[in-house]
Amino acid sequence: MRTVYWHFGLMILLGVFGGCRSTQPAAPASKWPSADPMLSVNTLIEAPEDFAAARIGSTDYPIPPYAKYLEGVKICLDPGHGGDAHKRGYKRGPTGVREAEMNLRVAKYLRELLETAGAEALLTREEDVDLSLADRAAIANEWGADLFLSLHHNAIDNKPQVNRTSIWYHNDVDYRPANLDLARYLCYGLYDSIALPQITGVPLKSDQLMYESGFGILRHAEVTAALTESSFFTNPEEEQRLRDPEYNLLEAHGLFIALAKYAAAGLPKAYLIEPEGGLVLSGPGQTLVFELDDGLRSRKSWGHDRRMILTDSIAVHLDGQRVPYAFSDDGERYLLTVSLPDDLTPGDHAVEIQFQNMNKNSVLNPHCVIEVP
Numbered sequence: 001m002r003t004v005y006w007h008f009g010l011m012i013l014l015g016v017f018g019g020c021r022s023t024q025p026a027a028p029a030s031k032w033p034s035a036d037p038m039l040s041v042n043t044l045i046e047a048p049e050d051f052a053a054a055r056i057g058s059t060d061y062p063i064p065p066y067a068k069y070l071e072g073v074k075i076c077l078d079p080g081h082g083g084d085a086h087k088r089g090y091k092r093g094p095t096g097v098r099e100a101e102m103n104l105r106v107a108k109y110l111r112e113l114l115e116t117a118g119a120e121a122l123l124t125r126e127e128d129v130d131l132s133l134a135d136r137a138a139i140a141n142e143w144g145a146d147l148f149l150s151l152h153h154n155a156i157d158n159k160p161q162v163n164r165t166s167i168w169y170h171n172d173v174d175y176r177p178a179n180l181d182l183a184r185y186l187c188y189g190l191y192d193s194i195a196l197p198q199i200t201g202v203p204l205k206s207d208q209l210m211y212e213s214g215f216g217i218l219r220h221a222e223v224t225a226a227l228t229e230s231s232f233f234t235n236p237e238e239e240q241r242l243r244d245p246e247y248n249l250l251e252a253h254g255l256f257i258a259l260a261k262y263a264a265a266g267l268p269k270a271y272l273i274e275p276e277g278g279l280v281l282s283g284p285g286q287t288l289v290f291e292l293d294d295g296l297r298s299r300k301s302w303g304h305d306r307r308m309i310l311t312d313s314i315a316v317h318l319d320g321q322r323v324p325y326a327f328s329d330d331g332e333r334y335l336l337t338v339s340l341p342d343d344l345t346p347g348d349h350a351v352e353i354q355f356q357n358m359n360k361n362s363v364l365n366p367h368c369v370i371e372v373p
């Protein structure tokens, strides 16, 4: 059996927790009348079906020319939570506005913006239902998303004055550098759209600050992923803004512009091209050949035959150890050749390719697992 397959399946940590903390303890399902605002179901200001469609492309919500680079990019959007209205006070603001609802509406508006620009967008949920964190990530993984965003809003106990943006990445900064690219673009997109007056010094946060094993949603993600905590619904003024479809669209547009800028700067990828069908370790000199895509050259712009990969950024790891490689660029194709050691033991071995394009965007799909017979 000889197989070579791409995946990020290097995560061995288990767990199911993720997302933001609730402000209230979860209560069991209740039969109380919904006159209790902490049990109400529809807590947002109602918006017509075409609310976003009627505004997209206006001066308030433009589709800039560079958004064309989103064309064909596969973006999975995960509206956090859902199906939790019966849990009294669960993930609600001071007057009962539910996080699950604002997350869903922002995701739907963001999808409309992305599709207008030609991106492919997929939501993990369309309705007010809950899904496990592993199931949400599996939707992104199995679809083969380029990017995966889990959309949330934040909460904090006993500090209603707090209201700021943070974007969360999994593990530490070396884990998958592309996750930081995504998080950074999203952060500045929100800074320029909802533009909260409060900021935190370092808005990109590791999910290990919350849980030792990180957020389940990010841990299970095998594709480039980040979790947005755009603002705090526990802030009374922000809670009221978050009910408003105009504000939901403003947030979605900020995320959209961020994604458009990210795509415009090129989304680098790496592809194993040799051996084609599998890996045979028949003796010394076995090599893997990868073709690198800087995300830019295929645009055939003036100067496209010049190198647009930073050579010092290239690194190849085999089972976590840095190994030598040969890099070549003939002005058409970038090739990376890796000679495997003769004494590789039977079983799975992890190969990781890292590089950055000229805009410092890291490769989206750095991990490859080779199976040695």
Ligand SMILES: [Zn+2]
Pocket (backbone or CB within 6 Å): 019, 020, 021, 080, 081, 099, 152, 153
């Ligand atoms: Zn949340």
